[in-house]
Amino acid sequence: MRKSRTETAETRKHIVATASRLFLARGLAATGIADIMAAAGLTQGGFYRHFESKEQLIAEASAAAFDRLFGMLDSTVTGKPPEEALNTIVTLYLNQCQEANPIYLCPLANIGIELRHSDKEVKAIAVDGYERLVRLIAAQTRQLGIKDHTRLAEAIVSAIVGGVTLSQLALDRATATAILTNARHAVDALLRAALQGGASSTRRRSGK
């Protein structure tokens, strides 16, 4: 039953794609190798022809999820003026779990805390994804002429990751939507504050 090289490569990609979907939807611990292989239309024995361990698949699936998400965000945003682009990114990010068939889930908001005690390689992928998200948003805030554009971008990322995480704890959709709406207001407020104070202000903070 040996497959050709291109078929093998496609199978591998298919497993990673299936895994990234299941891991993000159900969590790492709750998703088994057999689940993934069955969902991919294969039997579990074949798994180790492609991967050394579940941990390796977690790493690749996370990376794939980030690539998919940023691919979508990049292409959606390209050519748009920065304010509209920023608005679109935040909307798409906050609504990631509300879609009928969510395919652009972010590992940070969906399995972030589960990656905490993973291999360094896996954590490095999560950190890289975080930095990509910050850069994508900072690219917009920079074009808006905001002085501390990276700092604002990091603040926005905390707010939207926190919002999506918290919204998933809600027992009903209305509560989830309310939490997301509020995270959106937080982003708007942060942006307004930065646009007003942006060019001149030296950042102040209240004492520790």
Place this chain on the structure above:
Amino acid sequence: MRKSRTETAETRKHIVATASRLFLARGLAATGIADIMAAAGLTQGGFYRHFESKEQLIAEASAAAFDRLFGMLDSTVTGKPPEEALNTIVTLYLNQCQEANPIYLCPLANIGIELRHSDKEVKAIAVDGYERLVRLIAAQTRQLGIKDHTRLAEAIVSAIVGGVTLSQLALDRATATAILTNARHAVDALLRAALQGGASSTRRRSGK
């Protein structure tokens, strides 16, 4: 080896306290009943004299963690003026994982996403904890005379939960601290924006 009623009640509390510490530090899936009972100085067989299932312990341990956290925050903040109180709450929350011996970890930031597919009872405890955190912060923002004080409180909660969650992905302490510092800046910016735009009757001194 039967124990007296007071001893039994103390044993039960001790198991819950131990479990809440281990669950928050290591995650739900990574913490077994045997681990918890051993850490509590007992054998695993005795577990089911006190609890019906691991899920029930997760519920009680989460509730206990919230109670501990809010007990500490309430007593620290009582009597302080709202600005200082808010500042203290945010600082303590953001530094929860940086302590040498972290005992005030918040379930939202540490096991939040793992509670996603738990029983309704468990999720209800998480939602309740979220609302308590919002109320605690809203009590301060209200005293600051901010119009949408609850909305601001929810925005702050998203930012600090997101910040703590993300900081735990960092590979080194410096990155973690940077993420937390930025979440703190986000809170400051949100507060400044609200004080400028949303102060109703109560006038705050400018204090620049």
Place this chain on the structure above:
DNA sequence: TGTACATCAGTGAACGCGCGTTCACTGATGTAC
């Protein structure tokens, strides 16, 4: 180009292990009289 052999993707079953849970047992505590 055709042929013979080596390779290896995928199958299906099994392995070992750790988990949550159960259970017979012990003996101190609680209770009834």
Place this chain on the structure above:
DNA sequence: TGTACATCAGTGAACGCGCGTTCACTGATGTAC
């Protein structure tokens, strides 16, 4: 108050199950000549 019995907290071992991983096997693909 003292005594006899029932209760049950805690022990230590076992159970069943699902998990990640391994393995012998199959047969199509790749390769050497």
